[in-house]
Amino acid sequence: MRAFALLATLGIALAGCQTRPVAPPAPPPERAYPGVTPSTFHMPGGSGCSGEVERFQAVMDNDLATGHTTKGVHARVSAEIATARSSCAAGNEGGAMGQLHATKTRFGYP
DSSP: OHHHHHHHHHHHHHHHHOOOOOOOOOOOGGGOOTTSOOTTOOOOOOOHHHHHHHHHHHHHHHHHHTTSSOHHHHHHHHHHHHHHHHHHHTTOHHHHHHHHHHHHHHHTOO
C-alpha cells in the first residue's frame, strides 16, 4: 500500500511539471512565413478590363513575392498582361479580356 501511495504522489508531482505548448506569435508582415500572402496585401479595385488587368498583375506579383512562381514565369505572364493592358487602353475591352483569359488558362490560373 505504501508503494502505491508513493507512486501516486510521484505521478501527481510529475503531472504538475507538464506545461501546455504555447503557439508562437504571428510574425510581423515584413517577416511573414515564405509562401504566405502578407496581411497587407489588397486586391486592386476598378471595373472593366482595366480592373481585371490590375487584379491579375497583383496576383502575379504576390505569387512571385511568396515564392509560388518563378521570375521567368512572372516575366512572361507580366508581358502578356502588358499586351492586355495596351488593348484595354486602346478601347478594345473584348480583346483585352480575351487575352487575359488566354493567359490565365495557359498558366493555370482560374
